[in-house]
Amino acid sequence: MLRxxxxxxxxxxxxxxxxxxxxxxxxxxVGITGRNGCGKSSLFAMILSExxxxxxxxxxQPGITIAHVAQETPSSDDSALNYVMQGDxxxxxxxxxxxxxxxxxDDMPAAASxxxxxxxxxxxxxxxxxxxxxxxxxxxxxxxxxAGSLLSGLxxxxxxxxxxxxxxxxxxxxxxxxxxALMCPSDLLLLDEPTNHLDIDxxxxxxxxxxxxxxxxxxxxxxxxxxxxxxxTVLHIENRQAVRYTGNYSAFERAxxxxxxxxQAMYQRQQKKIQEVQRFIDRFKAKATKARQAQSRxxxxxxxxRVSQAQVDSQFSFDFEKPRKMSNPLxxxxxxxxxxxxxxxxxxxxxxxxxxxxxALLGRNGAGKSTLVKALVGELLLLDGSRVEGNNLSCGxxxxxxxxxxxxxxxxxxQLLMVDPQLSDAQARNFLGRFGFSGxxxxxxxxxxxxxxxxxxxxxxxxxxxxxxLLLDEPTNHLDMDMRYALSEAMQSFEGALxxxxxxxxxxxxxxxxxxxxxxxxxxxxxxxxEAYRRWLAKRTHDTVSTVEQQxxxxxxxxxxxxxxxxxxxxxxxxxxxxxxxxxxxxxxxEQRKRFAPxxxxxxxxxxxxxxxxQQIAQLQLKLxxxxxxxxxxxxxxxxxxQQQQELxxxxxxxESAWMTASEQxxxxxxxxx
Numbered sequence: 001m002l003r004x005x006x007x008x009x010x011x012x013x014x015x016x017x018x019x020x021x022x023x024x025x026x027x028x029x030v031g032i033t034g035r036n037g038c039g040k041s042s043l044f045a046m047i048l049s050e051x052x053x054x055x056x057x058x059x060x061q062p063g064i065t066i067a068h069v070a071q072e073t074p075s076s077d078d079s080a081l082n083y084v085m086q087g088d089x090x091x092x093x094x095x096x097x098x099x100x101x102x103x104x105x106d107d108m109p110a111a112a113s114x115x116x117x118x119x120x121x122x123x124x125x126x127x128x129x130x131x132x133x134x135x136x137x138x139x140x141x142x143x144x145x146x147a148g149s150l151l152s153g154l155x156x157x158x159x160x161x162x163x164x165x166x167x168x169x170x171x172x173x174x175x176x177x178x179x180x181a182l183m184c185p186s187d188l189l190l191l192d193e194p195t196n197h198l199d200i201d202x203x204x205x206x207x208x209x210x211x212x213x214x215x216x217x218x219x220x221x222x223x224x225x226x227x228x229x230x231x232x233t234v235l236h237i238e239n240r241q242a243v244r245y246t247g248n249y250s251a252f253e254r255a256x257x258x259x260x261x262x263x264q265a266m267y268q269r270q271q272k273k274i275q276e277v278q279r280f281i282d283r284f285k286a287k288a289t290k291a292r293q294a295q296s297r298x299x300x301x302x303x304x305x306r307v308s309q310a311q312v313d314s315q316f317s318f319d320f321e322k323p324r325k326m327s328n329p330l331x332x333x334x335x336x337x338x339x340x341x342x343x344x345x346x347x348x349x350x351x352x353x354x355x356x357x358x359x360a361l362l363g364r365n366g367a368g369k370s371t372l373v374k375a376l377v378g379e380l381l382l383l384d385g386s387r388v389e390g391n392n393l394s395c396g397x398x399x400x401x402x403x404x405x406x407x408x409x410x411x412x413x414x415q416l417l418m419v420d421p422q423l424s425d426a427q428a429r430n431f432l433g434r435f436g437f438s439g440x441x442x443x444x445x446x447x448x449x450x451x452x453x454x455x456x457x458x459x460x461x462x463x464x465x466x467x468x469x470l471l472l473d474e475p476t477n478h479l480d481m482d483m484r485y486a487l488s489e490a491m492q493s494f495e496g497a498l499x500x501x502x503x504x505x506x507x508x509x510x511x512x513x514x515x516x517x518x519x520x521x522x523x524x525x526x527x528x529x530x531e532a533y534r535r536w537l538a539k540r541t542h543d544t545v546s547t548v549e550q551q552x553x554x555x556x557x558x559x560x561x562x563x564x565x566x567x568x569x570x571x572x573x574x575x576x577x578x579x580x581x582x583x584x585x586x587x588x589x590x591e592q593r594k595r596f597a598p599x600x601x602x603x604x605x606x607x608x609x610x611x612x613x614x615q616q617i618a619q620l621q622l623k624l625x626x627x628x629x630x631x632x633x634x635x636x637x638x639x640x641x642x643q644q645q646q647e648l649x650x651x652x653x654x655x656e657s658a659w660m661t662a663s664e665q666x667x668x669x670x671x672x673x674x
Contacts, residue, residue: 001026001061001188001216007046008055009039016042018055020242022235026187029210029217031227031249034237036452036480040220043237044068044190047218060188067186069194070177074165080156080176083165084147087183091138098131138185145659150179153205154198155365158653159617170400171197182209191219195226196477199365200503204534222481224249225505277301317486318434318460320494323468327390329354330469330497331376336385338368338375344383344642345371349523351516353469357497360508362526362533363518369501370399372523373471376499396467398475403454408447412437412457415446419461435460436483451478459487468496476504505530599665606659613652620645 001024008018016039024030032040045051046058048068060066067087076083086092139146151161154175160168168176174197181189195203207229210217221227227234227249234245234252245252277297285294329352336349345368353359353376361369374380375387377397407415413428423431432442435456446454455478462470470491476484488510491498502508508530515533517526526533623641 001064002047002218003059004056005059006056007043007053007058009042009046009051010054011039011042015240017237017240017242020056022242022244024188024216024218026216027214028233029213029231030219030233030235031231031252032218032220032235032237033222033227033249033252033481035482036450036478038237040237041192044192044218044220047190064187065185066188066190067181067184068190069174069181069192073173074168074176076165078165079162080151080165080168081144081147081161083176084150084179084183085143087180088138088143088185090185091135091140091143094131094134094138094140097127098135101128101131147179147183150182153202153209154179155202157366159649175202178206187215189213189215189217189219191217191221193220193222193478195221195223195503197474198503199369199474199501200362200505200508200530201364201537203503203505204537222476222479222484223504223506224481274301318463318490320463320470320490320496321466323394323466323496325392325394326355326468326496327392329388330390330393332388333375333382334386334388336375336387337383338371338380339383340371340380342642345521346518346523347521349375349385351376351523353497353499355468355497356495357499358511358513359497359499360512360515361499361501361518362515362530364537367518368521368523369518370473372518373397373399373473373499373501376469377471393469394465394467395469395471396462396465397471397473398458398462399473400477402458403451406446406454406457408445410446411444412442412446412460415457415461416464419464431464432460452480452483455479456483463490470494470496470498470500472498472500472502474502475500476502476507599662602662602665603659606655606662609655610652610659613648613655617645617648617652620648 003024004020004022006018007020009016016037020043032043034040042051046053047060048066074083078086135141148161152158156172156175156179165176178191178194181191194206198206203223203226207226210219210230217230219227219231229248231248232246234247234249236243236245236252236256245255247255277300281294281297281301285298331353333349333351336351337344337347338349339345349372351372361372363369371380375382377395378387378389379397407418410418412432413425416428416432417423429438429442432438436453437457437460446457449457455475459475475487479487484504484507488507491500491507491511498511500508500512515526515529517524517533528536620641
């Protein structure tokens with residue numbers, strides 16, 4: 001499917017890798033690993049013909065479909081759902097042809113299509129019959145359900161499915177583009193750091209989706225647990241070479257460690273031999289009787305193929321220094337209500353953070369993990385309750401917006417001097433060198449730094465300030481394996497309190513002593529481990545789907561017997577052009593609508609219910625936008641409206657789940673008929 005023939009890549013005169021010879025077949029799931037800057041993303045750009053190899057060639061099997069995550073920002077006014085559906089290019093092409101034949105309108109789902117009128121030509125009728133069959137074979141009737149499932153799996157709330165694609169920002173845009181890539185039926189799927197900007201729930205979902213993917217997957221990732229669960233091959237780029245290892249990431253680490261140990265042993269034996277020969281040469285080169293032997297040994301050294309010392313790419317190593325002062329407790333939330341404006345996200349929160357606490361927060365996307373962290377650091381004021389700080393509280397807070405707040409016109413050194421103006425240039429360089437900012441890099445503009453380099457700089461600034469509380473919200477985004485490992489080691493030895501939100505299970509399992517779960521607007525201690533949490537998520541999702549399926553089963557039972565439907569259906573083994581006349585095309589379409597009318601009716605009813613709930617929520621939101629509502633005298637009215645809002649949103653989620661399930665029931669019935 002994909003062959004790399006002696007491929008080389010150079011950037012700014014530096015060789016990233018060369019003589020790369022690899023062949024990938026279907027099905028295969030390959031993890032591409034290596035430090036940041038080793039050429040992984042450049043390799044993807046070459047496969048996509050966005051870059052030309054500096055040497056060699058890349059050969060792709062003719063006719064294969066490649067899917068990848070676009071980096072551009074969506075400018076479309078289409079809904080998120082429609083934007084994702086457009087990822088299936090074949091289906092969109094079929095739909096466009098149907099629009100051109102006036103079979104469907106530009107804003108009407110193709111499932112509501114009607115046969116051409118009698119006045120249209122026979123050729124158009126034959127074409128229509130072909131398009132109906134192609135549309136059904138491409139899963140056109142369930143495209144919305146599939147797109148909705150992808151969005152939900154990646155953490156989009158039901159209300160967000162109808163938002164315009166260009167209204168999303170930051171990590172949500174990357175999720176949207178990821179869903180669009182997964183929507184495309186592909187032979188080769190390229191994913192570059194797909195878990196960045198995902199929470200752990202979405203990572204679990206994506207892990208399951210990729211394990212079911214039937215094409216060839218090439219994936220760049222620095223998430224050990226994710227790689228372990230998904231890939232069956234690792235291609236590791238290091239020291240300008242790419243080496244293939246069979247197995248998951250853990251198998252790769254074991255094989256590589258053994259390889260490095262063997263190489264180091266060979267290097268040490270050779271060095272010992274070289275020293276012995278050199279001593280002989282030094283001792284006897286001036287003696288006439290031994291000069292010939294000494295000269296022979298000189299030639300032997302010159303011809304010797306040297307074994308290089310075993311080494312890995314540069315490692316990071318740093319520690320969180322002991323906090324200057326400590327108090328106990330450090331911060332306490334009592335009966336806290338936390339949220340934004342009129343929206344309460346968490347209620348009745350009682351949380352005490354003391355010295356030595358090491359806590360990881362779990363919960364679905366939007367449950368309130370980041371909201372709780374902001375309340376702990378004092379960035380978000382409580383809606384109710386109290387926040388009590390210890391006398392010596394000093395927070396080190398890492399979040400994506402901290403990276404965005406760096407002075408991009410400054411340098412790494414200037415950022416550190418803003419924290420401590422008394423530092424000398426030499427002291428600043430020595431400190432930053434521990435985080436990979438050595439030499440000229442310490443004086444480069446922050447604007448040219450990669451995402452990983454900016455994250456490293458923020459971590460360096462936090463470490464320098466010696467906090468007694470670390471509040472880390474997805475700290476590993478953009479960090480490579482070396483930096484992630486260095487961060488986990490530093491966090492393990494940290495003497496203060498730690499609260500972390502992360503999708504990196506290796507990090508969580510390495511540093512957290514306690515798990516706390518945020519669900520249904522509440523915070524509580526979680527007594528089990530991450531694997532149990534994964535099972536809990538799966539069961540919760542299954543229970544929700546089962547409830548909806550019970551509501552739609554009666555409608556499914558109303559469909560006619562599949563065998564009878566097959567007898568009534570036209571024979572698909574023959575060409576529609578030769579067997580379907582204009583009237584037969586109309587009759588076939590009418591029979592199909594009749595057979596699946598009950599389920600299509602249910603799809604329409606659930607869709608109408610969703611529209612109605614959307615309107616009710618919009619009307620309620622208008623009431624909640626009244627500033628006078630937040631006067632103390634109207635507190636009871638406000639509480640009632642907020643409760644109504646919560647109930648309507650819950651009803652909307654249930655209605656949208658029912659719509660998706662009904663769509664899947666329709667697809668199953670149609671597939672059985674085929």
